[in-house]
Amino acid sequence: MSKLKIGFYWASTCGGCEVAVLDVNEKILDTLKVADIVFWPVVMDIKYKDIKAMGDKSVDICFFNGSIRNGENELLAKLLRKKSRILISFGSCACGGGVPGLANLHNRRTVFEKVYRESVSTKNLPGVIPRTCSEAKEGELTLPEFYDTVKTLDQVVNVDFYLPGCPPPVDLIAKVLQSFSSGTNPKKGSVLAPEISLCESCKREKGNKKIAKVKRFHETALDPKKCFLDQGIICMGPATRSGCGEPCLDANMPCTGCMGPIPGASDQGAAMIGALSSILGIENEKEKSENDMDQLVGEIKDPVGTFYKYTLPSSIINRRVK
Amino acid sequence: MADERIGVYICHCGTNIAGTVDVEKVAQRIAGLPNVVLAKDYKYMCSEPGQAMIKQDIRDRKLNRVIVASCSPRMHEPTFRKAAQEAGLNPYLVEMANIREQCSWVHMKEPEKATVKAIALVAAAVAKSVFDEPLQMREVPVTPAALVIGGGIAGIQSSLDLADQGFKVHLVEKTPSIGGHMAQLDKTFPTLDCSACILTPKMVDISRHPNISLLAYSEVKAIDGYIGNFKARVLKKPRYVDESKCTGCGLCAEKCPVNVPSEFDLGLGTRKAIYVPFPQAVPLRYTIDRENCLYFKKNICRACEKFCTSGAIDFGQLPAEVELEVGAIIIATGYDLYDAGHKAEYGYGIYRNVINGLEFERLVNASGPTSGKVLRPSDGKAPRSVAFVQCVGSRDKNANLYCSRVCCMASLKQAHQIKEKFPGAEVSIFYIDMRCFGKGYEEFYERVQQEGVRFIRGRVGEILENPDDKNLVLRFEDTLLGEVAEREFDLAVLATGVIPRADTSELQSILKLSRGPDGFFLEAHPKLRPVETNIDGVFLGGAAQGPKDIPDAVAQAGAAASRAAVPLSMGKVELEGIIASVDEDLCSGCRICESVCEYGAIKMKEKSGKQVSSVIEVLCKGCGVCGSACPTKSIKMCHFTDDAILAQVKAVLRD
Numbered sequence: 007m008s009k010l011k012i013g014f015y016w017a018s019t020c021g022g023c024e025v026a027v028l029d030v031n032e033k034i035l036d037t038l039k040v041a042d043i044v045f046w047p048v049v050m051d052i053k054y055k056d057i058k059a060m061g062d063k064s065v066d067i068c069f070f071n072g073s074i075r076n077g078e079n080e081l082l083a084k085l086l087r088k089k090s091r092i093l094i095s096f097g098s099c100a101c102g103g104g105v106p107g108l109a110n111l112h113n114r115r116t117v118f119e120k121v122y123r124e125s126v127s128t129k130n131l132p133g134v135i136p137r138t139c140s141e142a143k144e145g146e147l148t149l150p151e152f153y154d155t156v157k158t159l160d161q162v163v164n165v166d167f168y169l170p171g172c173p174p175p176v177d178l179i180a181k182v183l184q185s186f187s188s189g190t191n192p193k194k195g196s197v198l199a200p201e202i203s204l205c206e207s208c209k210r211e212k213g214n215k216k217i218a219k220v221k222r223f224h225e226t227a228l229d230p231k232k233c234f235l236d237q238g239i240i241c242m243g244p245a246t247r248s249g250c251g252e253p254c255l256d257a258n259m260p261c262t263g264c265m266g267p268i269p270g271a272s273d274q275g276a277a278m279i280g281a282l283s284s285i286l287g288i289e290n291e292k293e294k295s296e297n298d299m300d301q302l303v304g305e306i307k308d309p310v311g312t313f314y315k316y317t318l319p320s321s322i323i324n325r326r327v328k
Numbered sequence: 329m330a331d332e333r334i335g336v337y338i339c340h341c342g343t344n345i346a347g348t349v350d351v352e353k354v355a356q357r358i359a360g361l362p363n364v365v366l367a368k369d370y371k372y373m374c375s376e377p378g379q380a381m382i383k384q385d386i387r388d389r390k391l392n393r394v395i396v397a398s399c400s401p402r403m404h405e406p407t408f409r410k411a412a413q414e415a416g417l418n419p420y421l422v423e424m425a426n427i428r429e430q431c432s433w434v435h436m437k438e439p440e441k442a443t444v445k446a447i448a449l450v451a452a453a454v455a456k457s458v459f460d461e462p463l464q465m466r467e468v469p470v471t472p473a474a475l476v477i478g479g480g481i482a483g484i485q486s487s488l489d490l491a492d493q494g495f496k497v498h499l500v501e502k503t504p505s506i507g508g509h510m511a512q513l514d515k516t517f518p519t520l521d522c523s524a525c526i527l528t529p530k531m532v533d534i535s536r537h538p539n540i541s542l543l544a545y546s547e548v549k550a551i552d553g554y555i556g557n558f559k560a561r562v563l564k565k566p567r568y569v570d571e572s573k574c575t576g577c578g579l580c581a582e583k584c585p586v587n588v589p590s591e592f593d594l595g596l597g598t599r600k601a602i603y604v605p606f607p608q609a610v611p612l613r614y615t616i617d618r619e620n621c622l623y624f625k626k627n628i629c630r631a632c633e634k635f636c637t638s639g640a641i642d643f644g645q646l647p648a649e650v651e652l653e654v655g656a657i658i659i660a661t662g663y664d665l666y667d668a669g670h671k672a673e674y675g676y677g678i679y680r681n682v683i684n685g686l687e688f689e690r691l692v693n694a695s696g697p698t699s700g701k702v703l704r705p706s707d708g709k710a711p712r713s714v715a716f717v718q719c720v721g722s723r724d725k726n727a728n729l730y731c732s733r734v735c736c737m738a739s740l741k742q743a744h745q746i747k748e749k750f751p752g753a754e755v756s757i758f759y760i761d762m763r764c765f766g767k768g769y770e771e772f773y774e775r776v777q778q779e780g781v782r783f784i785r786g787r788v789g790e791i792l793e794n795p796d797d798k799n800l801v802l803r804f805e806d807t808l809l810g811e812v813a814e815r816e817f818d819l820a821v822l823a824t825g826v827i828p829r830a831d832t833s834e835l836q837s838i839l840k841l842s843r844g845p846d847g848f849f850l851e852a853h854p855k856l857r858p859v860e861t862n863i864d865g866v867f868l869g870g871a872a873q874g875p876k877d878i879p880d881a882v883a884q885a886g887a888a889a890s891r892a893a894v895p896l897s898m899g900k901v902e903l904e905g906i907i908a909s910v911d912e913d914l915c916s917g918c919r920i921c922e923s924v925c926e927y928g929a930i931k932m933k934e935k936s937g938k939q940v941s942s943v944i945e946v947l948c949k950g951c952g953v954c955g956s957a958c959p960t961k962s963i964k965m966c967h968f969t970d971d972a973i974l975a976q977v978k979a980v981l982r983d
Contacts, residue, residue, distance in 0.1 A: 203960045205916035206938060215923040235918075244918040244959035270914060271961035284924040284957030292843070322974075 010066045010187060012037075013045030014096075015086055017072030017079040018106050018156065023097035024048050024071065026173035033180045040187040041066075057085055065090040067186055069169075071097040073106050073319065074157040077138075078150035087163040092191075094182070094198075098172040098264045100159040102274070103319025105172075108311060110318050110325035113154045158320045168197040172264035172316060175199075175250050199249035203268045204261050207248040212236065215285045220305040234260040235285075240312055245271060245278040264316050273321045275313035282306075332363040332458050335391040336450060337382060339373035339398035341428055346371075348432040350443040354397070357447045361454050365389055374404050379411040386415035393457040397425040397450045418462030420905055420967060425453035448980045455979035459972035463905035468946055470556035470655040470895050475500065477548055477835070480508020481878060482870020482885035483660035484530050489889035490658075491539035495896050498652050499534065500562055501544045502831075505609035506531055508662055512592065512686060514693040514700075516878055517741040518772035524608060524695075531610040543650065544611055551657070551838050552928070554946045555865030556901045560652045566645035568616035569602070573640035576604070576612035580632035580641070588620045590697070593690045596705075597697025602632045607695065616641075656892035659849060659861075660869040660885060661835060666721030666728070666825040674717065676822055679793040680706040681800055684720075684824045685738050692745050702749060704819055706798040711818035713754040714746050715802055717788045722825035723760060730846045732825035733875040736763045739823045740773055743781045756782040756817070758804055766879065784808075791820055826875040839866055840926050848874045859888040863927070864901070867892050906950035906967040908943050914962030915940040921954035921963055930954060 016024055024046075028034070044065060045052055068090035074080050087093055098104040109117055118135045122128060138151050159165055169178060182198050185191070192198060205212070213236045221238040228234070234241035242263030243255075250265050267274035287294055287302045294302075306312060314321055336358050340346035351369040359367040366389060370378050373396055385391055394417065396408045401424040409419035427446040435442035472495055476487045479501030487499045499506070511531075513523035534540055543562055550561040569580075586601035599605075601620040604612060614632075622629035623643060633641040668676035668684050676682045681704050683691070694700035704711050716739040722732040736759070743755045762783065764773040777783070790803040794816070803814045828847035836843060842850040842862050849872050852860035859867050869885035870876060876884060895901045908929075917939035922930045929947035932939050941963070943954075955965035 202914070203916035203918070205918040205960075212917065212919050212939075215918070215920045244916065244920060268914070268960045270911075271959065277959045277961060280956045281918075281920050281959040284953060285920055288923060 010041040011044045011064065012041050013043065013065045013068045013086070013090065014048070015045070015068065015070050015072075015082060016048060017070065017082065017100070017159075018075030019072030019097065019099040019104060021048070022173040023069075023099075026097075026171075026176060027069070027179060029176045030180045030183070033183070037183045037187065041183070054085075057082075057089060060089045062088055063091045067092045067094060069094050069096040070159055071100050073099040073103045074153070074159060074162050075106055075109075076150040076152045080157075080162050081150070083159055083163050092166045092186075093159075093163065095159045095165045095168045097174050098170055098266065098316040101168050101170040101320070102266050102317035103156050103158050103324075104316050107156045107158075107317070107319040108314070110156050111310060112326065114152050118152070155325050156319045161319070166194055167192065168266075170197065170199060170247065170264065170266040170316075171250060177251060178249055197247065197266075197269070199247055199265060201269055202248045204243035204246045204248045204250070204252070204255075204265070208233075208243055208252065208255060210234070210255070216288050217282070217286050218289060219302065220286065222307065228258050230258045240282065240306065242274070242278055242313070242315075244281055245274050262315050263313075266317060266320075274317045275310075275321055278313050279309075332393055333365045333389065333391050334361075334363045334393040334395060334454055334457060335365055335382070335385050335389065336367040336395040336397065336454065337373050337378070338367065338369040338427075338446075338450065339378070339396065340369060340371045341398060341432075342371065345398070345428050345432045345446075348436050348439050348442045349427060349446045350439065351446075353443055354427075354446050354450060358450050358454065361451060363393075363458065364454060365391060373398050374407055379407070382408070382411050383415035386412065386417050392417065392421060393460065394422045395425060395450065395453045395457055396422065397427045397446070397453065399428040400426050400430075420463040421457070421460050423453045423457045423460065425450045448982075451982065452976040452979040455975040456972045459969055459975060460967060463966055465905050466903045466945060467900050468554075468556050468903060469900050470898065471558075471653050472496065472896050472899070473498065473652075473654045474656045474658060474892055474896065475548075475558065475560050475652055475654040476658045476660055476869075478502075478508070478660035478662055478870070478872065479506030479534075479542075479544065480660060480662045480870060480881075481510040481527060481530075482662065482872070482876075482881045482888075483508070483658070484527075484534055485882050485885035486658045486660055486869045486889040486892075487540055488530065488533055488537065489886055490893060490896070491537045493893055493897070495539065495893065497537075497540045498560075498562075498654065499540055499542050500546050500548055501542070502547055503605065504545045504567065504603075504613070504615040505605050505611070506534060506542065506544060507606070507608075507610070509686070510878060511606060511608070512594075512689055512693075514689045514696075515741060515745070517737040518766075518768040520741070520744075528608045528610075531608065535610045542611060544613075545615060546650075548835070548838065549649075554944075555863075555903075556655045556895055557946070558654050558657055558865065560654060560657070562650045562652060564648040564650060566647055567613065568618070568621075568641065568643055568645050569614045570640045570642050570645070571611065571613045573638045574613045575638055575640075576614070577637070578604075578614075579635050579637065580614055583631045583635045585629065585631065586620050586622060588617065593697045594687050596687060596690050614640075616643075655865065655896050657839070657866045658869050658885075658888045658892055659835065659839075659841075659866065659872045660888070661829050661832070661872045663826045663871040663875065664829045666732075666827050668720050668822045668824045670727065671720055671822075673790045674720065674788070674820075674822060675791050675793060675800075679791065679798070679800060679820075680704075681793070681798055681818065682791060682820045682822065684822045685735065685742065686824075688742050688821050692742070692749075702746065702819075704798070709818075710750055711746075711753060712750070713817045713819075714743075714756075715788075715800070715815075715817040715820045716743060716755070716757040716823060717791075717802075717820060718757065718759040718823045719787065720822040720824045721827070728825055728827065728846065730875070731763060733763070733880075734826060734877045735823035737766070737769055737772070737877065739821070740764070740776045740781075742821060744772075744776050744779060747776075747779045747781065754782070755780075756784055756815070758784050758786060758788045758802070760785070760787060766877065826871060829872075832872075839863060840928065841866065844874075846874065848872065859884060859891050864903075865892075865895060903946055904950055906965075907945055907948040908950065908952070908954050908963050908965050910941050910943055911962040911964065912940045912942075914960050916960050916962070917941070918959065920957050920959065924953050924957045926951065926953065 210233045212233045241260035243261040246263045247265040271277040355367040355369045412422045413419045476499045487497045491497045546564045552559045581600040584600035587598040589595040590599040592605040602616045690696040721727040786805045786807045788804045792801045844850045867888040869888035870881035952965040955963045
């Protein structure tokens with residue numbers, strides 16, 4: 007049997023996903039016994055023309071991380087789709103849009119204004135803003151088009167599997183490499199992580215959920231044995247897929263939702279908003295005025311960043327409209 | 329889901345819908361949607377021929393979904409469900425699109441836009457219907473017994489009505505005796521019957537009725553279950569007197585050395601530490617007031633024990649808990665009196681000659697603390713002038729907005745009694761509006777006017793006391809004369825309003841009942857279901873639902889009994905098929921649903937090593953709160969799944 011050919015690509019993202027691949031440590035050697043890495047820009051010198059030269063479906067598995075922020079991301083996504091037999095949406099940004107997806111609260115113009123002109127650390131006296139095409143002494147220079155809207159990988163190409171996480175958990179990566187090298191392919195379109203919510207694997211003691219007030223970390227001493235929600239701390243666990251290995255919970259920090267939604271609740275943020283709004287201030291609810299309610303809700307700082315930290319582009323309402 | 333055969337029926341509702349919406353155009357557009365086999369418009373879908381058309385089509389055209397675009401489902405959803413059922417279609421495969429209240433009536437002046445909206449609403453119903461699944465009503469047996477909470481006139485009436493029909497009734501009363509406020513009243517308006525004379529025979533009936541078990545000096549602590557099958561835990565407070573031995577002779581009270589203010593006489597008279605609240609109490613059993621008894625306070629005395637000839641005193645008595653199984657519950661907890669002390673400008677509780685209406689009743693009552701003599705509390709003299717101040721705590725944005733409904737007539741009756749006892753006395757009633765709406769009330773008002781009572785239209789602004797003779801100066805605006813004036817009176821009677829009982833919240837949380845903005849328990853429908861509540865099998869009798877005079881309280885209590893008798897005599901109840909269900913594999917056991925369920929219908933259970941939520945089907949009302957709160961979407965709200973709702977949203981937004 008010939009060796010599997012695998013590739014990695016990094017689109018609009020921080021790059022942590024690729025570091026996570028290295029975190030599998032010596033297990034990568036097992037992988038290399040059965041697989042050749044044919045394409046990995048972060049560690050190998052490779053040019054567009056080299057990819058174009060590859061035969062269609064010649065890459066067995068392509069791990070694509072990052073969201074689709076600009077023309078180059080989309081071009082590569084389409085190209086790699088063509089060249090790969092199996093395309094895995096790898097990491098939170100590729101799967102749900104990730105943190106870069108929060109830019110959907112803005113558009114190209116406002117992002118550029120902020121980054122290139124308004125930001126206090128930027129010195130840009132002529133106020134230059136990137137253009138797709140500009141004249142220079144050396145001739146015409148081009149840049150990929152920066153989109154108004156950040157998309158997920160599966161919004162531009164068909165995806166075979168999803169492996170979420172920020173970054174994807176090492177255990178799951180190792181398991182995926184193992185299973186593909188042994189030839190046991192999971193069901194197409196599936197998420198390569200457990201089909202349960204984080205609450206189910208969480209060991210913390212769960213009480214009756216009636217949140218009187220949403221608190222921030224500095225406002226309370228966190229009991230490491232008790233459910234965060236019971237302590238008034240927003241934890242995305244109820245609406246988040248398990249499989250991360252719970253490093254945040256072990257560090258006494260609540261889940262921020264990087265593993266994305268659970269099957270059946272495709273809009274992770276909406277699921278959590280529905281849950282939280284149902285239990286917030288529920289005690290003596292009828293005696294509360296609208297003002298009291300506004301105040302309770304007002305205690306949730308940065309609601310979109312809280313509920314849609316990793317999934318704004320993949321949610322039902324995926325960007326700011328006006 | 330490929331073989332949906334949808335029939336759509338667009339109702340003209342006479343001109344109610346067709347006058348605004350182009351119903352033919354709606355039918356045409358809808359007929360072109362996928363899976364729609366036919367789309368018809370008709371003058372009155374709810375009429376016999378309209379229903380017959382639907383039934384015929386279900387049979388002939390093999391329809392398996394029916395959409396009726398007409399009025400609100402509130403009235404006619406049962407009609408069309410029944411029609412579908414008669415034609416062999418599961419009733420839950422009928423969808424309604426409300427194109428009257430939500431379209432033609434609100435867009436009367438924009439017929440074109442209304443038509444576009446009607447098309448969208450019907451298309452949404454079509455899109456949803458594809459996701460509808462056949463559901464079944466559920467039947468549960470009913471325990472043929474009732475719990476009546478509260479032993480005032482309403483609770484007494486409800487209990488007797490149910491018991492006379494042959495149902496077992498458990499009547500729970502918080503205080504040592506039944507009778508309620510009515511027992512405190514002297515005469516009743518407008519007939520001037522003696523209140524106790526008409527009440528006490530009914531109280532005795534309660535104690536003798538073979539179907540009634542009276543639990544006086546008891547409180548309902550918890551209620552579980554659902555219509556037909558409630559379980560109530562009732563705490564019997566210790567009387568320290570063995571009820572089975574006490575003969576009610578009263579020797580103990582005679583010998584008891586402790587005098588304390590009597591609650592029944594509102595503190596105007598005294599009682600002993602071992603007491604019955606009033607001579608006609610039912611059950612006529614004595615009760616030791618632990619707070620004031622010398623034995624409990626100082627471990628001395630025991631006079632009652634020494635003198636009791638039947639050995640009924642039992643200082644070691646403990647609270648006892650009783651569990652009752654009933655099929656229906658009637659709430660007849662009555663009302664409290666507004667505390668006039670909140671209206672500081674009237675000096676109630678400071679000036680001794682300012683009293684409230686109920687205190688007047690005790691003073692004028694022959695068995696009251698003054699043996700029926702209305703005397704000024706400050707000096708025991710007969711008053712030569714009496715002022716009645718209306719709407720104290722009622723019709724007042726600083727207290728309660730509602731009208732307490734009894735105080736106008738009560739003051740008229742009391743004014744009449746003053747005139748009767750002291751013909752020369754000057755009696756004035758300060759009012760906003762005189763509300764004398766009941767049978768014989770206006771005539772009584774007329775009579776009191778004839779008797780020389782003065783009526784001054786205007787709210788009293790302030791009452792001041794002359795420190796020398798304790799006379800009262802009322803400052804008021806006479807709005808008919810348009811002048812501000814002051815006048816002196818010997819006695820002022822405040823017509824204090826009626827408010828929800830202080831313990832209403834406790835009972836509300838025990839039963840998960842709703843309350844209106846006035847704080848009283850809320851009926852299921854203000855006009856058509858005035859004695860039902862939002863909880864099936866729980867009914868409201870008397871003033872627990874809102875201020876009522878005796879005739880109204882009795883009528884409401886009787887109505888509650890007859891409504892409660894429906895499930896009791898049916899022997900079984902049908903429960904709605906639209907309920908929540910849990911996918912136990914998906915459930916993470918986060919317990920959010922359990923916290924939000926208003927009906928206590930969700931309990932956690934162990935399932936293959938993990939905690940999962942489960943729906944107690946008979947308790948579930950299908951409200952859907954758990955479904956929307958569930959972060960893993962493992963709770964499915966039958967008939968309103970997320971997929972169905974999203975399909976509706978998409979259908980509405982399509983054009």
